[in-house]
Amino acid sequence: MSTASTLFGDLPIAASPQRVSGMKILEQLQLPTEPIYSDPASNDSWRQTGFNLGADLRLIQSGLDISLEAVNTGYQPQSRSMVMAGYASQWSRSLLSIADAVLLIRSGSYQSAMSIIRQSIESAAAFRGLKEEIEEWTRWTHEAFSTHTETKATEIGIGIYFAGSVIASEESIRNIYRAASDFGRPNFGPTSLFVANEATHEKYPLHFGDKSFHIGWSQLLLGWANMILNFLLQTALQNPNEFPIEDSTQSKINTFQEEVDQLLSDPNRCYLDEFTDPEGRKRHLLTNFRRQPSDATSRILF
Numbered sequence: 001m002s003t004a005s006t007l008f009g010d011l012p013i014a015a016s017p018q019r020v021s022g023m024k025i026l027e028q029l030q031l032p033t034e035p036i037y038s039d040p041a042s043n044d045s046w047r048q049t050g051f052n053l054g055a056d057l058r059l060i061q062s063g064l065d066i067s068l069e070a071v072n073t074g075y076q077p078q079s080r081s082m083v084m085a086g087y088a089s090q091w092s093r094s095l096l097s098i099a100d101a102v103l104l105i106r107s108g109s110y111q112s113a114m115s116i117i118r119q120s121i122e123s124a125a126a127f128r129g130l131k132e133e134i135e136e137w138t139r140w141t142h143e144a145f146s147t148h149t150e151t152k153a154t155e156i157g158i159g160i161y162f163a164g165s166v167i168a169s170e171e172s173i174r175n176i177y178r179a180a181s182d183f184g185r186p187n188f189g190p191t192s193l194f195v196a197n198e199a200t201h202e203k204y205p206l207h208f209g210d211k212s213f214h215i216g217w218s219q220l221l222l223g224w225a226n227m228i229l230n231f232l233l234q235t236a237l238q239n240p241n242e243f244p245i246e247d248s249t250q251s252k253i254n255t256f257q258e259e260v261d262q263l264l265s266d267p268n269r270c271y272l273d274e275f276t277d278p279e280g281r282k283r284h285l286l287t288n289f290r291r292q293p294s295d296a297t298s299r300i301l302f
Helices: 040-052 054-075 082-105 108-127 134-143 162-169 173-183 187-193 215-237 247-264
Strands: 005-009 146-148 152-156 269-274 282-289 298-301
Touching: 005 054, 040 054, 040 082, 054 082, 054 215, 054 247, 082 108, 082 134, 082 215, 108 162, 108 173, 108 215, 134 282, 152 282, 162 173, 173 215, 173 269, 215 247, 215 282, 215 298
Parallel strands: none
Antiparallel strands: 146 152, 269 282, 282 298
């Protein structure tokens, strides 16, 4: 649906009735440096993640810092519109989800991070999709915050929006979204890796509540976090009217993208590919999957 869409015949949708006031932006979004859980497994996972994946964590922190620097440009008077607010609302949700996911990953809660990664992608896709479907947001702003007489409540409404076409068309996030969705649900295959990592056809060594360090999951998930951060920053660059990012910040974004590409190009990292079998089914193929850096790597097909 284009921005030329109308509510009544050829009448254009009026601008949102609200104005952006009191815009607050975090001065910094600092990743925690100390573990939040007290159990030994989580503490060990926190320590080992910092030791083995320090480069990933530093790059994520850099991406968060650059993101705050970029979104601050939306506060300029010429940019401070409800269109900018629509974009920034989704950007904010995605960015905080990434930070929350990293906290869980460092703590060894890999299964919990999957659902948050999926949530982050949905918000990131909404940020990009709204450029072509901004009338969906504008229409909601006209209908929201009214008074519901029967319940004496403020009626906000759900305002359903899902940028599925963006996810489907962007390979960089499409495969992550599919995998995070499948792995975050109670499907038997991923569940077996979360609770019985050494399972075979002959045995199923159940580890209830396993939060032990796993370098394969850590590399995969932290890599995804960096890819989503890059997707968000590239989306911001596509909206210069709402986010007039200065050349110095653009240079940081370009450097960040190069560093993400370099980090993920390591052939020894755990990564996920889409594998199409003879029946035409698209499946997930995990490569270089292992618990400890010293373990032999394996490939897992879902």
